[in-house]
Amino acid sequence: MSAQLQTIAGIVIYHPDEANLIRLAAVLAPDVREIVIYANSAVSPQMEERLRNSAAGTLLMVMRPGSNIGLGAAYNDLLNHASGQGATFLLLLDQDSLPPPGAIPKLAARHAQLTEAGEKPAIVGPRPTDWAGEALRSPPRREGLAVAPNSSRVQFVISSGSLINCVAAGAVGPFRADFFIDAIDVEWCMRANHRGYSTWIAEDVLMAHELGRGLIRLSFGLLLTDQPPRRLYTFLRNQLVMLRMPHVPLSHKAKTLLALPLRLAVYLKHNRFSRESRTAIWHGLIDGARGRAGAPEAVFRKIANLRH
Structure with a gap:
């Protein structure tokens, strides 16, 4: 059975650049059975029609949850x-890939x-690059022999561009909807590894992807993703919540604590110690330490009110 007949592509959008989204649908259309646009923000009938035209005969539908319910959900x-x-695979995509x-x-x-090599792959992702084609930082490798050419077994892959085996996903369990955004893919992949499945990067499949607002370059070649205050909150909170999870490797927990x-310091300095960033970081640390996740609208509203 061809990949086209086996695969459904799902693109999660939130106020996307329409031209980029149309281009993405056109690239996917020849290789999938169906394209599903998951609209966490409004999609007009006119935009939906333009997307269908870009799919050039491939079935395209728009799922409208009614509000922004986050990536996990x-x-x-x-x-x-x-x-x-009855699809074998789901291809997950963000609008920025x-x-x-x-x-x-x-x-x-x-x-x-x-x-065929005896592995149980739950998810295989591409090698993400920036828009100039330079490879982004690789996730930590897991020990094991190279069982397929140009393939690396890793602790996790980014969700966007990744091909998920639907049967394996049923065994691994749902994504953490209460994380809303940030570390959802990391936690799920680590859970898959813990349950006897594996996560892989196809080194010979490159995919352009935009991380946050870009990269913050530090000394000694260190890089951090530049995030707005609301993403600082969810990133810190979710990483700290993961410290409580038995399936998260000790190496990842140690790295989280050591790098914190x-x-x-970098995020505070980069944001010039703005009140928004200080509030986001503070609430992220408090909620993460308490193991409290969930939809972060209340915190976002509090941060937004600081502008007034």
């Missing part, structure tokens, strides 16, 4: 839809190669 709805349609033509068949073939002081 969106991924779960997309997985339920793909499984209900652009895989090359033909990426989906390559990722599906890598799933097959890994399975540097991250806080």
Whole structure:
């Protein structure tokens, strides 16, 4: 069975650049059975029609949850839809990514190669690059032999551009909807590894992807993702919540704790110690230490009110 017949693509959007979204749909259309736009912000009938035209005959539908319910809940709805349609794979995408033509068949073939080699791949992702084609930082590798060409077993992959096996996803369990955004893919992949599945990067499949507002470059080649205050909150909170989880490797927990002081200092300085960033970081630390996740609208409103 071809990758086109096996795969449904789900794109989660939130106030996207329409031209980029149309280009993304056009690239995906030849290699998938269906494209699902998960609209965490409004999509007009006119925009929906332009998207359908870009899909050039491939089925395209728009799922409208009615409000921004976050990435985790969106991924779960997309997985339920793909499984209900009998798809083998779900390709997850954010609006800020652009895989090359033909990426989906390559990722599906890598799933097959890994399975034939005795592995249980839950998810295979591309090698993310910036828009200039420079490779972004690689996730930590996991020990093991190279069982398929150009394949690396890793602790996690970024969700965007990744091809998920729907049956494996049912065994791993749902994405953390209460995380809302940030570290959702990291936690899920670590849970998959803990439950006997594996996560992989296809090193020969490159995908342009934008991280946050760009990168903060530090001494000795260190890089941090530049995030607005609301993302600082969810990032810090979710990373601290993960410290309580038994399936998260000790190495990741140690890295989180050791890097925390540097991250806080860099983000505060980079944001010029603004009241917004200080409030976001403070609430992220408090809620993370308490293990309290959930939709962060109340905190966002409090941060937004600081502007007035």
